[in-house]
Amino acid sequence: MAKQSDEAFFWVLFSAGGVVAALLIPVQLFLFGVAIPLGWLQPPSYEHLMALARLPLVRIYLFVLCSLSLFHWAHRFRYTLYDGLRVKHLNEVIFTLCYGGAVVGTAVAAYLLWTI
Amino acid sequence: MSAAKPETIRTPTRYTEFHPRWYRPHVSVYWWLGQRQYLKFILRELSSVFVAIFVVETLFQLRALKAGLESYIEFQQFLQSPAVIVVNIIALLFVVFHSITWFNLAPSAMPIRLGGKRVPAFLVAAPSYVMWAAISVLVAWLVLR
Numbered sequence A: 001m002a003k004q005s006d007e008a009f010f011w012v013l014f015s016a017g018g019v020v021a022a023l024l025i026p027v028q029l030f031l032f033g034v035a036i037p038l039g040w041l042q043p044p045s046y047e048h049l050m051a052l053a054r055l056p057l058v059r060i061y062l063f064v065l066c067s068l069s070l071f072h073w074a075h076r077f078r079y080t081l082y083d084g085l086r087v088k089h090l091n092e093v094i095f096t097l098c099y100g101g102a103v104v105g106t107a108v109a110a111y112l113l114w115t116i
Numbered sequence B: 001m002s003a004a005k006p007e008t009i010r011t012p013t014r015y016t017e018f019h020p021r022w023y024r025p026h027v028s029v030y031w032w033l034g035q036r037q038y039l040k041f042i043l044r045e046l047s048s049v050f051v052a053i054f055v056v057e058t059l060f061q062l063r064a065l066k067a068g069l070e071s072y073i074e075f076q077q078f079l080q081s082p083a084v085i086v087v088n089i090i091a092l093l094f095v096v097f098h099s100i101t102w103f104n105l106a107p108s109a110m111p112i113r114l115g116g117k118r119v120p121a122f123l124v125a126a127p128s129y130v131m132w133a134a135i136s137v138l139v140a141w142l143v144l145r
Helices: A004-035 A046-054 A056-084 A088-115 B036-067 B069-080 B082-109 B121-144
Strands: none
Touching (some): A004 B036, A046 A056, A046 B036, A046 B069, B036 B069, B069 B082, B082 B121
């Protein structure tokens, strides 16, 4: 279980992830998840997206977005389960699953963006 | 002076047989359904689940891009299936809810004072909204140009 001093560290990750998610996710989700699949907008070509994803700055952008957003989720979801569903007895399992998930997601993002 | 009788010195303490219970009202698992504020709180917290779903989608998108044109077309068809579109629309609503609640928190988290007066909340939150709009336009332009 997290010590009190670790709590601040996780909170900073949560907070940074909250900012990144608030600023960046809506537009991306709107474009790729709603507007383009529904045919409201012309889909960008494969080559264009590939060229974008290979730009160093875009790689860093996507890595930061994916990683911090996952740590934001881990913190918030953990406390939702504690307080919302009142499952305090599962603290350690929840902690491991949430932050484990965020670490795995970060590693996958790093691998994909490094090798794309 | 005569010594006090042992009986009067050692007054037997009376212990209650059972430890008195602390007052801990029972809270239902569904405590957040009762009031609008509580429901709003839980919905705000649950927005993080859709943040995570978005990240997973993005990772699959990157994997498809990396695997080549054919897998990317397959991934696009996956995004076009009605169930996925419904999930993404719900996710978009939650993520926008997260953005709005997040930006509106700033005035409470960092009250700014100018000339002894507290700057109105909407003025503290305003720069976040301006930045949100600017970044959204920039990202859309980069993707769609």
